[in-house]
Amino acid sequence: MADRRIEFYGKLGTGLSWVLLIALLLVISFPIVWMILTSLKTNAEVIAIPPRFFPSQPTLENFILLWREQDFLRYFCNSLIVACTTTTICVITSSMAGYVFSRFKSRWSEVLLMVILLTQMLPVILLLIGLFSLMRLVGLLNSYYALVISNTAFILPFCIWMGKNFFDTIPPELDEAAMLDGCSRHQVFIKIVLPLARPGLVATAIFAFITTWNEYMIALTLTSTDSMRTLPVAITKLIGQYATRWNRLMAASLIISLPAIAIFLILQRSFIQGLTGGAVKE
Amino acid sequence: MADFGESATFKEPSKRFYRAAKIRGLLMTGMKLRVSEKKKKDLFFIVLFLLPSILVLGGTIFLPLATSISLSFQRNILIDPNRNAFLGIGNYVKALISQAFWSSTGKSLLFVGASVFVAFLIGLSLALLLHKRMKFRGFLRGVGLLPWVIPPVATALMWVWMYQPHYGILNELLVRLGIIAEYGDWLGNPRTALLSVVIVNIWGVTPFFMIMLLAGLQPIPVQLYEASRVDGASKLQEFWYITLPLLRPTILVATLLQIIWQMRNFSLIWIMTEGGPLDATQTLVVHVYRQAFRLYRFGYGSALGVMLSMISLAIAVLYLRVFARK
Numbered sequence: 001m002a003d004r005r006i007e008f009y010g011k012l013g014t015g016l017s018w019v020l021l022i023a024l025l026l027v028i029s030f031p032i033v034w035m036i037l038t039s040l041k042t043n044a045e046v047i048a049i050p051p052r053f054f055p056s057q058p059t060l061e062n063f064i065l066l067w068r069e070q071d072f073l074r075y076f077c078n079s080l081i082v083a084c085t086t087t088t089i090c091v092i093t094s095s096m097a098g099y100v101f102s103r104f105k106s107r108w109s110e111v112l113l114m115v116i117l118l119t120q121m122l123p124v125i126l127l128l129i130g131l132f133s134l135m136r137l138v139g140l141l142n143s144y145y146a147l148v149i150s151n152t153a154f155i156l157p158f159c160i161w162m163g164k165n166f167f168d169t170i171p172p173e174l175d176e177a178a179m180l181d182g183c184s185r186h187q188v189f190i191k192i193v194l195p196l197a198r199p200g201l202v203a204t205a206i207f208a209f210i211t212t213w214n215e216y217m218i219a220l221t222l223t224s225t226d227s228m229r230t231l232p233v234a235i236t237k238l239i240g241q242y243a244t245r246w247n248r249l250m251a252a253s254l255i256i257s258l259p260a261i262a263i264f265l266i267l268q269r270s271f272i273q274g275l276t277g278g279a280v281k282e
Numbered sequence: 283m284a285d286f287g288e289s290a291t292f293k294e295p296s297k298r299f300y301r302a303a304k305i306r307g308l309l310m311t312g313m314k315l316r317v318s319e320k321k322k323k324d325l326f327f328i329v330l331f332l333l334p335s336i337l338v339l340g341g342t343i344f345l346p347l348a349t350s351i352s353l354s355f356q357r358n359i360l361i362d363p364n365r366n367a368f369l370g371i372g373n374y375v376k377a378l379i380s381q382a383f384w385s386s387t388g389k390s391l392l393f394v395g396a397s398v399f400v401a402f403l404i405g406l407s408l409a410l411l412l413h414k415r416m417k418f419r420g421f422l423r424g425v426g427l428l429p430w431v432i433p434p435v436a437t438a439l440m441w442v443w444m445y446q447p448h449y450g451i452l453n454e455l456l457v458r459l460g461i462i463a464e465y466g467d468w469l470g471n472p473r474t475a476l477l478s479v480v481i482v483n484i485w486g487v488t489p490f491f492m493i494m495l496l497a498g499l500q501p502i503p504v505q506l507y508e509a510s511r512v513d514g515a516s517k518l519q520e521f522w523y524i525t526l527p528l529l530r531p532t533i534l535v536a537t538l539l540q541i542i543w544q545m546r547n548f549s550l551i552w553i554m555t556e557g558g559p560l561d562a563t564q565t566l567v568v569h570v571y572r573q574a575f576r577l578y579r580f581g582y583g584s585a586l587g588v589m590l591s592m593i594s595l596a597i598a599v600l601y602l603r604v605f606a607r608k
Contacts, residue, residue, distance in 0.1 A: 024426075029428060035443070123567070130351075133350075152338060213433075239439075
């Protein structure tokens with residue numbers, strides 16, 4: 001069946017199709033290429049008029065100097081702390097809830113899951129106003145707590161969904177067999193099901209981490225001092241009124257993009273294949 | 283209860299009957315106890331494992347939601363708390379008669395409509411092109427997916443740099459290609475700002491359509507095309523009568539999702555223009571944010587947020603009505 005598909009669609013032979021495809025992809029990738037090229041330029045080259053395409057003296061100084069700057073390190077750590085904490089909480093909580101939803105199916109569990117998923121339909125901005133008010137009341141504004149709690153709120157529902165689906169792939173007969181042998185539910189969960197669900201847990205962790213790392217609006221709203229700002233928020237403040245060090249800015253943008261790009265490169269093959277059917281051989 | 287049948291007289295059960303009944307009763311209670319033991323243990327487990335999630339979601343979603351909605355019925359200004367009051371639907375009325383509300387809603391619709399439509403078209407083209415077998419297909423698909431992978435912050439900054447009036451590469455390219463005569467201030471000019479932001483959004487959204495439509499193209503059986511070839515159909519007819527209709531569910535889901543998501547797209551616009559210049563790019567979300575977190579009008583901001591939700595819901599329902607024919 002797959003072979004027939006290949007046979008039939010044939011190769012992308014016609015020149016026109018190739019030209020169109022390459023042209024489209026070149027245009028799409030241009031901004032990213034430009035970002036990379038800019039990050040490799042010296043201060044003088046970046047503001048050269050007219051703009052030159054390739055750096056004549058490519059340099060890594062932008063990246064290096066970023067790290068030397070005290071502030072950048074601080075922002076990076078903030079992002080890292082918030083992302084790691086959120087991820088840990090989400091993975092633990094969602095795997096527990098996902099297991100329950102997977103093993104104890106009933107009408108109320110379906111309703112509950114639906115309600116949880118429906119919360120994803122609410123616009124974050126609306127919830128953010130309430131969150132801000134409540135945080136202010138409790139005095140948690142401008143703290144790691146605020147960021148972790150808020151990010152968890154918007155990531156958890158989907159994590160629970162992912163968790164449930166993943167636990168569904170592990171047959172409940174395994175649980176029952178273990179319990180017949182005398183295991184309690186807790187032991188079944190920790191010793192048997194969890195290790196088997198590791199790929200799912202990893203996926204959940206990656207999703208939670210990258211979503212939190214890239215997050216902008218919540219961090220922007222709930223932090224008010226530089227010392228608490230996360231990387232995305234802090235970087236945008238680097239656009240000065242009069243003079244901006246674009247090369248430094250592009251280098252910082254690349255650093256922010258690193259987790260997402262890294263995961264993407266690692267998973268690219270299986271991700272695209274998984275989404276579009278791996279039946280067709282390359 | 284025992285059925286005494288037609289017998290009208292009540293026969294006193296024997297002592298043996300009572301004893302047997304007592305034993306049976308005890309056995310049943312015993313069994314019930316054992317069953318409910320297990321059920322109780324399970325219930326304890328369920329509660330224990332669900333409690334963290336319920337608490338977290340309750341406190342971080344439902345509580346703030348209730349807070350926001352209740353705020354929407356008040357005048358609640360952070361920096362001027364003396365004027366706080368209960369307003370009923372006052373905020374909503376204020377919004378409906380405010381020019382800013384309608385103008386920002388209009389900009390939202392423009393922003394969403396243009397972004398989703400164009401991104402869909404380009405994504406469809408890419409999907410059709412990449413559906414065929416070719417060398418480096420995985421790599422090329424990866425390239426097409428890249429804009430989706432880059433975080434919105436980086437996207438916004440990357441494009442702000444490209445749009446830069448004096449040193450930006452876009453101006454240089456356009457001039458060299460002879461499209462424009464001199465450098466323009468794309469993000470600073472109220473007439474070009476919205477278009478510029480829409481272009482960036484299209485760039486970021488296209489990969490989503492590409493990948494969704496690629497996935498939707500996969501299950502289409504080859505036999506359909508073969509049969510149509512036999513009947514003498516042209517490539518265009520193949521596309522219009524076979525591919526498109528079969529892609530319909532995928533297209534519907536993908537566009538609906540994007541419409542809902544783009545209605546709330548905040549980061550991109552805020553980082554690039556903060557809604558300016560002169561409110562040229564102030565979509566509804568940006569308007570809500572500005573009211574709530576720049577002017578600190580929590581009451582009015584919440585009301586606007588609720589209206590944003592209602593509008594999104596209305597659009598979604600309308601969209602499904604029109605396009606999801608059974």
